[in-house]
Amino acid sequence: MTSKKYLSMKKTAQQTISISPALKDWIKRYVNVNYKKDPNDERFKSVSSFITYILDNIMKLFKEGKTIEDFKRVEDQVYKDFFDKFTFKATIPLYDMVSESNRYIPISFDFITRFVMGVYNFYRNIYLKEKNHERLKLIFERFKNRVYPSNAVKELRLDLFIDKNKKFATGALEFVGKQRNLHFENCKFFAAICGILGVKVTDFIYSPKDYYCRLDLLETDLVFKEELAKKERIRLLEENVTYMTNYNRMLTDKERHLWMKLAEDNELYISFKNKNAFNKWIKIIEEDLRKFGTQEDFLNKILQFFNKIHWIRIDNLKELSFRIDQAIEKNTEQKQLLIDYLSQYTEISQKDTLYYLK
Structure with missing residues (x-):
């Protein structure tokens, strides 16, 4: 019998395996x-060299604790190099918490232009040259290896339905997350990416309890279009995301999401139901200004408070000058609350419609 010592010193050993002709x-x-790409690469000198290299490195991975199941989770280096430029490791509970207030904020193309256009160019240059749906499936599978499995993604699946009698393919993207708010943000993200690639969302099914969503998809002529067609892609991105951020959905959620949207409209203002409610909130504001601010900035910050609830329009913050909003001018009770409060801390002068704090 050949000794183990002798075997370890041999340069090669034969191993016959059976594989399919394909x-x-x-x-x-x-x-x-x-x-042909690199004749000096020893790994590709022969089929034997290649297989030996592959098997040797696979066994080393097994020795380090990897398993056969890990092959399904191997990340494409091309994808890794691209997404590493835009991603970072984060503390999930923290980001799930801060994402809650962002639920109904649309994805702004202007804010993420570099990333979105980077995604478009990445897929177009590498995968869409062949212009076939099998290539689209490959795009998804390689992207899936990037995000699944992970601490944010429990399940991810794409089904494409190709009917030779129809011009465009349809599909369904199903996504199960692990955190409520991050899952919702990822739904918006997937819808946005579909839009920039030329895929239209036609329906959105969402279960907050199960962290489940389904995007029904429809291919458009933008998918394989040679031209950038930037305006059309941005419009499709925005339309897709509205399936998540619309008022029909928002009105069944917490009140603050609607109030955040209302705050953006200068034609609206906050009215206090009574003086006690006004005093309660102005006291809370005062306490923080005195604790974290300076006495010199006190009136400055108070004016900013009234400006943000749309009672006044600041004319010159350094000069402490402002105009009272017309709606407040007509609401004598609210106006009196404003004047009485400011008068506690300073004198107020008026020239035409302009007020000054001394």
Whole structure:
């Protein structure tokens, strides 16, 4: 019997394996293509060299604790290099918490232009040149390896339905998350990416209890269009995201989401139901200004408070000058609350419609 010591000193040993003709041909073509790219690469000198290299490194991975199941989770290096420029490791509970207030904020193309256009160019240059739906499936599978499985994604699936009698393909993207708010943000993200790639969302099914969503998709002529068609892609991105951020959905959620939207409209203002409610909130504001601010900035910050609830329009903050909003001018009770409060701390002068704090 041959000793283990003798075997370890031999340069090579033969091992016969049975593989399908298709796999054999695939390996040979892969080796030949890469050998032509770099004849000096020892890994592609022969099929034997290639297989030896692969098996040797796989066994080393097993020794380090990897398993066969890990093959399904291997990340594409091209994808990794691209997404690493835009991603970072984060503390999930923290970001899930801060994402809650962002639920109904639309994804702004202007804010993420570099990333969104980067995604478009990445997919177009690498995967969409062949212009076929099988290529689209490959895009998804390689992207899936990037995000699944992870601490934010429990399940991710894409089904494409191709009917030869119809011009455009349809599809369904199903996504199960692990955190309520991050899951919702990812739904918006997927809808936005679909839009920039030229895919239209036609329906959105969402279960906050199960962290489940389904995007029904429709291919448009933008998918394989050579031209950038930037305006059309941005419009499709925005339309897709409205399936998540619309008022029909918002009105079943917490009140603050609606109030955040209302605060953006200068034609609206906050009215206190009574003086006690006004005093309660102005006391809370005062306490923080005195605790975290300075006495010199007190009136400045108070004016900013009234400006943000749309009672006044600041004319010159340094000069402490402002105009009272017309709606408040007509609401004598609210106006009196404003004047009485400011009069506690300073004198008020008026010239036409302009008020000054001394």
